[in-house]
Amino acid sequence: MTADLRHLRAFLAIAAEGTVTRAAARLHVTQPALSRTLRQLEQHLGVRLVDRSTHHLRLTAAGEAYRQRAEAAVAAVDAALDPARAGTWPLRLGHAWSALGVHTTTLLRRWARAHPDVPLELLRIDDDRAAGVLRGRSDVAILRDPAPDTLTSLRTATLLTEHRFAVVPSDGPLAARPELSLADLAAEPVAMNPITGSTTRGLWPPGAGPARVIDVGNTDDWLIAIAAGRAVGVSTEATVAVYPNPDVAYVPLTDAPPVTVVLAWPEPVTHPSVPALVALASEVVAD
Incomplete structure (x- = not known):
């Protein structure tokens, strides 16, 4: 049996949905047919991609590694077949x-x-x-x-x-300072993006990190949280250039390593x- 794009899409749907039932509904196929397609792919590759020992399916270590390859392959095919990109x-x-x-x-x-x-x-x-x-x-x-x-x-x-900058509400007391340290921010809630951000608790010395962290999903939500006075943040000079905001002040950080x-x-x-x-x-x- 030779695996094809159909097998990759089936595997990615299962990985995304976490159950064969939801993945089958997403692909508009029956559950037995989708399970059979997954088994065919695993047999072709000679590895187990999905752990079926729990009600909520989980990828094996091999499945996690293969997921990136499958996503890249499907994305390349979709891009090649996109009429908007023809020519x-x-x-x-x-x-x-x-x-x-x-x-x-x-x-x-x-x-x-x-x-x-x-x-x-x-x-x-x-x-x-x-x-x-x-x-x-x-x-x-x-x-x-x-x-x-x-x-x-x-x-x-x-x-x-x-260089890193502290990002604080423009009407707050920290905005008037010519420079700030990480310790100056630790008393405030700090907004961080846990997926793509460059700021983590590890930026502070052990035991000196912020008492509270507010997780955000993207730069827009991060900026809104700071502008509204709910948090402070840390970013780099690139953000200073790209995201000017009258409700936010960018203040140089004296003791944070560069990015x-x-x-x-x-x-x-x-x-x-x-x-x-x-x-x-x-x-x-x-x-």
């Missing part, structure tokens, strides 16, 4: 927040002049720490302080480092223009 092959640059900060517009304009036949699509992907590059949703990703396990299957190029910004892409590349983008981005941030 063009856009280069997708993913980021979780703030793109390249003050360098973003320069990169986009210089790319458009140098490569008019290759559209550069800037995609903000909030739900993936790797900004879609591991799952085929982007061809290249801008990552900040990426976790080592994110980079095991990627090539990278370091672009720059960014490293890298470009990351798979090998082999998923778009032939990836090397050109890496080279241009390096030039732009160096200017």
Whole structure:
């Protein structure tokens, strides 16, 4: 038996829904047919992808690893069959927040002049720490302080480092200070994005972290929480450039380490223009 795209979609539906019942409804097939398709894929690969020992199905370690490959493969096929993209092959640059900060517009304009036949699509992907590059949703990703396990299957190029800033309500007492320390923020609730943010409790010394953390799902919700006076935050100079807000003040942090910004892409590349983008981005941030 040869596995095909149908098997990958079946596996991804089960992984996303957590039960065969919901996955079957999502794909408009019967439960026995979907279970049979999953078994066929596992037999083809020679590994068990799904742990069926509980009512709520869970992926095995092999299934978690294979999920990224399956998502990338399905995304590539969907992109190739998208009528809206017929005749063009856009280069997708993913980021979780703030793109390249003050360098973003320069990169986009210089790319458009140098490569008019290759559209550069800037995609903000909030739900993936790797900004879609591991799952085929982007061809290249801008990552900040990426976790080592994110980079095991990627090539990278370091672009720059960014200073961190405290982000506080503009009408609060901290906004009037010329600079702040992490200790100044610890007494306040701190808004953090646990999926794509570069701020964690580990930024503070042991035992000196914030007493309360407010989890947010994206940069917009993070900014709203701070502007409304519900929290403070920590970000980088890129956010200062990209998200000016009259209700938020950006104050330099004196004792927080800088953030490293890298470009990351798979090998082999998923778009032939990836090397050109890496080279241009390096030039732009160096200017």
